[in-house]
Amino acid sequence: MAGKTVVILGGGMGGLAAAQQLRTLLPQEHRVVVVEKRSTFYMCTFNLRLMAGEIGTREEVERPLTGLKNKGIEWVHGEVLELDPKTRRMRTSAGTLVADYMVIALGAEKNESGIPGFAESALNLYESDGALRIRKAVQGFEKGRAVVLVGRTPFPCPAAPCESALLMDAAFRKKGVRGVVEVAIYTPEPKPFPSAGQEMSDNVLVMLKERDIQYHAKHVVKKIDSAARKLMFDGEEASFDLLVGIPPHAAPRVVRDAGLTDDTGWVPVDLATMETNHPGVFAIGDVTAIRQPNPTGLFLPKAWVFADEQARVVARNVAAQLRGEDASSKFDGKGFCYLEVGDGQAAYGSGNFFAYPAAKVFMEPPSKRLHEERKRTELEQLQSLV
Numbered sequence: 001m002a003g004k005t006v007v008i009l010g011g012g013m014g015g016l017a018a019a020q021q022l023r024t025l026l027p028q029e030h031r032v033v034v035v036e037k038r039s040t041f042y043m044c045t046f047n048l049r050l051m052a053g054e055i056g057t058r059e060e061v062e063r064p065l066t067g068l069k070n071k072g073i074e075w076v077h078g079e080v081l082e083l084d085p086k087t088r089r090m091r092t093s094a095g096t097l098v099a100d101y102m103v104i105a106l107g108a109e110k111n112e113s114g115i116p117g118f119a120e121s122a123l124n125l126y127e128s129d130g131a132l133r134i135r136k137a138v139q140g141f142e143k144g145r146a147v148v149l150v151g152r153t154p155f156p157c158p159a160a161p162c163e164s165a166l167l168m169d170a171a172f173r174k175k176g177v178r179g180v181v182e183v184a185i186y187t188p189e190p191k192p193f194p195s196a197g198q199e200m201s202d203n204v205l206v207m208l209k210e211r212d213i214q215y216h217a218k219h220v221v222k223k224i225d226s227a228a229r230k231l232m233f234d235g236e237e238a239s240f241d242l243l244v245g246i247p248p249h250a251a252p253r254v255v256r257d258a259g260l261t262d263d264t265g266w267v268p269v270d271l272a273t274m275e276t277n278h279p280g281v282f283a284i285g286d287v288t289a290i291r292q293p294n295p296t297g298l299f300l301p302k303a304w305v306f307a308d309e310q311a312r313v314v315a316r317n318v319a320a321q322l323r324g325e326d327a328s329s330k331f332d333g334k335g336f337c338y339l340e341v342g343d344g345q346a347a348y349g350s351g352n353f354f355a356y357p358a359a360k361v362f363m364e365p366p367s368k369r370l371h372e373e374r375k376r377t378e379l380e381q382l383q384s385l386v
């Protein structure tokens with residue numbers, strides 16, 4: 001059989017996992033190509049550890065994508081400008097490519113300007129320089145209201161807002177100022193981790209309450225007055241002295257322009273195989289909208305753990321097809337996440353997001369062992385990807 005070309009759009013957590021798996025499974029005559037506009041790989045999960053001061057700088061955990069070459073993966077350093085899922089052709093800033101199989105792993109675009117006043121007022125937890133600024137701001141904070149604001153849903157990593165509040169709480173306690181510092185979360189979500197089932201939400205609410213962290217659910221911010229340090233909601237205001245923000249997210253423009261999104265604003269895929277409406281075109285990770293196959297109708301959280309498993313499913317099925325076999329690998333909706341709580345401890349949730357009649361995710365209480373396990377898992381992931 002003549003060699004085929006698999007093009008992976010996006011060299012983030014899902015895209016690189018797909019590239020590794022494909023390269024492992026496909027004979028050398030087939031090309032595995034990653035198109036990525038950045039020149040280095042960095043895992044956003046490190047932002048929390050940057051914020052907590054466990055990692056000094058982004059550079060410590062950033063890896064050049066030139067390393068992909070040693071693994072037999074081609075890297076096109078360019079931006080995807082246009083793509084046509086029918087012909088599997090794409091125009092990039094580094095030339096045009098045509099794929100036999102296309103894997104879209106372009107993640108979610110951050111849109112700070114989606115909320116007036118966000119850019120001027122909030123320290124963006126979802127950027128590494130924002131995480132460093134939060135670290136500094138927390139160190140210098142002596143008194144007042146430290147607020148975590150979720151701008152809009154959906155957003156990647158539903159744990160991160162609670163984790164940042166828990167880390168601030170721990171830092172303020174360590175400094176001895178917690179008695180004069182309020183910590184609060186404002187979010188459009190009805191409860192923490194809504195799509196992970198009742199047990200997980202309840203456990204997290206208890207942890208927040210035990211630490212006197214306010215949780216204001218169903219709050220959609222309209223605008224932020226940076227001079228007055230006020231969040232404006234429908235008929236309600238809230239003050240802040242330090243604002244940690246999660247900006248609105250959207251599917252990247254190139255994906256929307258290609259007509260790949262539906263009325264959710266994200267790419268619908270077959271929930272078992274990640275194939276889009278176009279044969280041979282798959283989408284994985286944050287760019288997708290996957291509704292849980294249970295009566296809740298909630299969407300799967302945008303998380304690395306799912307992007308990674310979806311990458312494996314797609315790679316196994318593409319490899320099977322190229323061998324002339326049935327594509328029988330299926331994504332099962334199982335996942336896990338760590339929840340950093342401060343003081344060098346983390347909790348751990350794991351379970352089945354496709355369970356009936358609702359996701360069943362169980363939580364292991366915080367411990368130092370889980371925190372160390374998380375650090376090890378993240379570093380192993382980094383080493384395996386580039």
Ligand SMILES: Cc1cc2nc3c(=O)[nH]c(=O)nc-3n(C[C@H](O)[C@H](O)[C@H](O)COP(=O)(O)OP(=O)(O)OC[C@H]3O[C@@H](n4cnc5c(N)ncnc54)[C@H](O)[C@@H]3O)c2cc1C
Nearest residue numbers: 010012013014037044079080106107157285286303304305
């Ligand atoms: C602070 C934080 C903590 C998190 N913690 C966890 C955690 O503990 N556990 C967990 O499971 N998940 C966590 N996540 C979520 C996780 O990082 C994402 O779900 C994961 O990165 C999704 O992978 P992806 O490949 O879909 O997207 P990404 O990793 O975002 O990759 C997308 C890639 O596409 C590239 N790209 C975009 N547009 C173009 C274009 N036009 N041309 C070329 N390249 C392009 C981008 O540069 C990027 O490299 C966290 C996220 C954040 C922000």
